Amino acid sequence: xxxxxxDMPIExxxxxxxxSKAAVRGKARPALGIRFEPQNLTSYSGLILFQHFFCLxxxxxxxxxxxxxxxxxxxxxxxxxxxxxxxxxxIGHRRLRDVDYYRDDEMVKRVLGLKRLPDVxxxxxxxxxxDAASVEKVRGESRNLVMERLSAEGLAxxxxxxxxxxxxxxxxxxxTAVGFNKKKKGxxxxxxxxxxxxxxxxxxxxHHRPGNxxxxxxxxxxxxxxxxxxxxxLPRVNTETRIDSAFFNETIAERLHGAGVxxxxxxxxxxxxxxxxxxxxxxxxxxxxxxxxxxxTRWKPKSWSAPYRFIFIRKQVRCQDKAPLQxxxxxxxxxxxDFKVIVTNKRGSPRKVVAxxxxxxxxxxxxxxxxxxxxxxxxxxxxxxxxQLYMFAGILAHxxxxxxxxxxxxxxxxxxxxxxxxxxxSEIATLRRTLIQxxxxxIRPAGKLILSMNSNDKLENELLHxxxxxxxxxx
Numbered sequence: 001x002x003x004x005x006x007d008m009p010i011e012x013x014x015x016x017x018x019x020s021k022a023a024v025r026g027k028a029r030p031a032l033g034i035r036f037e038p039q040n041l042t043s044y045s046g047l048i049l050f051q052h053f054f055c056l057x058x059x060x061x062x063x064x065x066x067x068x069x070x071x072x073x074x075x076x077x078x079x080x081x082x083x084x085x086x087x088x089x090x091i092g093h094r095r096l097r098d099v100d101y102y103r104d105d106e107m108v109k110r111v112l113g114l115k116r117l118p119d120v121x122x123x124x125x126x127x128x129x130x131d132a133a134s135v136e137k138v139r140g141e142s143r144n145l146v147m148e149r150l151s152a153e154g155l156a157x158x159x160x161x162x163x164x165x166x167x168x169x170x171x172x173x174x175x176t177a178v179g180f181n182k183k184k185k186g187x188x189x190x191x192x193x194x195x196x197x198x199x200x201x202x203x204x205x206x207h208h209r210p211g212n213x214x215x216x217x218x219x220x221x222x223x224x225x226x227x228x229x230x231x232x233x234l235p236r237v238n239t240e241t242r243i244d245s246a247f248f249n250e251t252i253a254e255r256l257h258g259a260g261v262x263x264x265x266x267x268x269x270x271x272x273x274x275x276x277x278x279x280x281x282x283x284x285x286x287x288x289x290x291x292x293x294x295x296x297t298r299w300k301p302k303s304w305s306a307p308y309r310f311i312f313i314r315k316q317v318r319c320q321d322k323a324p325l326q327x328x329x330x331x332x333x334x335x336x337x338d339f340k341v342i343v344t345n346k347r348g349s350p351r352k353v354v355a356x357x358x359x360x361x362x363x364x365x366x367x368x369x370x371x372x373x374x375x376x377x378x379x380x381x382x383x384x385x386x387x388q389l390y391m392f393a394g395i396l397a398h399x400x401x402x403x404x405x406x407x408x409x410x411x412x413x414x415x416x417x418x419x420x421x422x423x424x425x426s427e428i429a430t431l432r433r434t435l436i437q438x439x440x441x442x443i444r445p446a447g448k449l450i451l452s453m454n455s456n457d458k459l460e461n462e463l464l465h466x467x468x469x470x471x472x473x474x475x
Contacts, residue, residue: 010041032397042107044091045440045453049463051111052470053404057145060085060113067130068139073125074136076118078134081126084112085393090401092432096120106442107451123320127386135388141204142396146202147233149403158230159198161363162223162247164191166217167377167391173224177386179212180335190379192391193219195226196363200406201421202399203366205229208388215246223252227261238262242360248302248343264357267310267341272301279312279339286350291316294350311350313340343445359418366398373428374398401428408469435462 006070054060060083067078087108087307102108103117118126129248150158166181176188189211197206207222223241230239241256256263258354269275278297285293293314300307314337346353370376374394412424427433430454440453452458 001428040106040442042105042109042440042442042451043102043438044105045438045451046436046438046463047087047091047107047111048451049105049404049470050087050090050400050437052467052474053400053407054111056407056470056474057403059086059400062141062145063138066123066141066315067134069133070129070131076126078126080112080114080239081118081123082138082389084117084123085390086396086400087111087376089394089397090428090432091436092373092429094378096123096198096380107440109182124386127381127389128383130385130389132385135392136387138389139394142203142231142399143205145399145403146197146200146204146395147229149200149202149406150197150230150237151233153199153422155197155199155234155237157240157415158234159444160204160226160230160241161196161198161360162193162219162226162238162241162243163360163363163367164193164209164246165367165371166191166211167379168211169377169379171382173379173384173387174384175208175210175387177212178380179210181211181433190387190391191215193217193222194363194367195222196366198359198362198419199415199422200402201362201366201423201425202402203370203395208391215244216249219247220252220255223247224255227256227259240356242357243470244360250301253343253345253379254306262344262346264342264344264346264353266357267343269339269341273300275312275341279314282312285314288313288351288354292354294354308343308345311342311344311353312344312353314338315340318346325326355417356419359416359420362418362420369427370394370398381389398428401431404466407473408466435459 018449060079063079063082064077067082070078084099091102091108093099093102095119099117099120109115109117119250166183168184168187169176170187170188172188176190177184177189178188181187181189191209191211191213193207193209193215195206196202197204205222205226207218209217226238227241230237239260240262241264243252243263243265245268248265248268248271253263253265266277278299282295285295288294288451293316294311296309296311297309298307316335317338319336342353344353344357346356348356374397376391378390381387381392402423402425406423409423411422413420413422415422438453438459440451441449443452
């Protein structure tokens with residue numbers, strides 16, 4: 001039987017060879033000269049993954065539908081500018097002017113379907129000429145992408161977390177205001193309210209607000225919208241939510257309970273003096289673990305119409321010692337307690353309810369990644385709409401990198417007590433270092449376009465695996 005040599009499997013040599021000194025060491029040579037000339041080079045070879053992924057989900061067509069109602073036919077349409085901003089943030093740039101540093105990158109142009117990238121002034125004008133309807137449609141598409149993933153996974157339980165995050169600016173921008181700002185006091189800011197999904201580590205929706213409002217401003221209606229959108233797509237799913245003390249009120253608790261949503265809400269001590277007496281009068285605390293104790297009771301604040309389950313938690317902490325320290329004397333460590341109260345309608349054990357509520361800290365990790373790696377805290381223009389679109393570009397960059405990883409990797413864990421994400425996600429900064437920011441050259445041997453990269457077994461295996469998964473999904 002004849003076997004074609006091209007069909008034979010290629011086996012790589014796994015035997016490690018010890019190299020000689022002459023093969024390893026070299027002389028320190030003079031610095032090279034520099035010459036700049038046009039070449040089909042790219043610094044972002046890993047974008048080939050996103051090129052296949054964007055075609056698979058039709059992101060360009062989705063964004064085009066968000067701006068099709070706008071009048072005029074500019075050379076660079078609004079949906080192309082929006083897609084450029086998403087790629088701009090994925091590859092790790094912040095300011096709009098950073099586009100000048102990669103405007104000749106071949107892979108970026110191919111992902112966007114352009115022969116020439118727009119100038120900074122063109123991008124600014126496009127952001128300024130969009131309208132509120134465009135923002136709402138982009139917001140809807142961002143939400144739809146997350147809902148499609150939840151629907152495809154067929155999850156039995158969806159956990160929604162709600163919290164606000166300050167976006168500061170040193171300039172005067174439309175819609176900003178001076179409000180509570182722990183890091184930059186007196187700075188103007190936006191204060192959007194976010195809804196995130198714990199299972200997929202994505203941002204489901206955003207309610208944009210100026211920086212001078214309370215955390216609960218508009219929260220009641222926004223929470224209702226998010227729950228309604230989840231129930232519309234997944235009518236039989238069990239929904240649950242974890243909320244900060246800023247949202248604590250009877251209206252939200254009653255609506256969540258009436259809608260069949262399981263919830264935990266932190267209780268603000270300053271609004272209920274009775275809580276202090278209940279804690280001081282308690283003599284027996286049950287143990288949750290080595291440092292946490294608890295007791296629970298059904299209680300109704302005077303202004304409320306129905307009692308709820310309240311869980312009181314105390315944590316053993318060291319007391320700060322401000323006295324002068326003498327190293328030659330023994331001073332025993334003093335311990336005290338920090339207290340927390342949670343109101344809930346969950347029926348599980350206190351251990352599981354407390355673990356569930358403490359799991360909401362994962363949302364802070366999402367905010368940190370959005371601000372540090374997706375530049376959500378950057379306010380690029382003076383118009384409110386333009387800044388909202390840039391914020392949604394950062395959210396899309398985050399959500400799409402999460403979606404890409406969910407497309408090519410299986411789930412890593414089942415549902416945990418803290419509702420950790422079902423996948424072990426890599427941060428977008430890690431993806432940049434390992435896959436995206438790779439030098440390459442576009443060549444055309446025998447008339448066929450090829451992206452040529454330096455040989456690296458680890459990179460080759462990961463890229464080919466991901467591309468194979470994406471092609472299989474698109475087949």
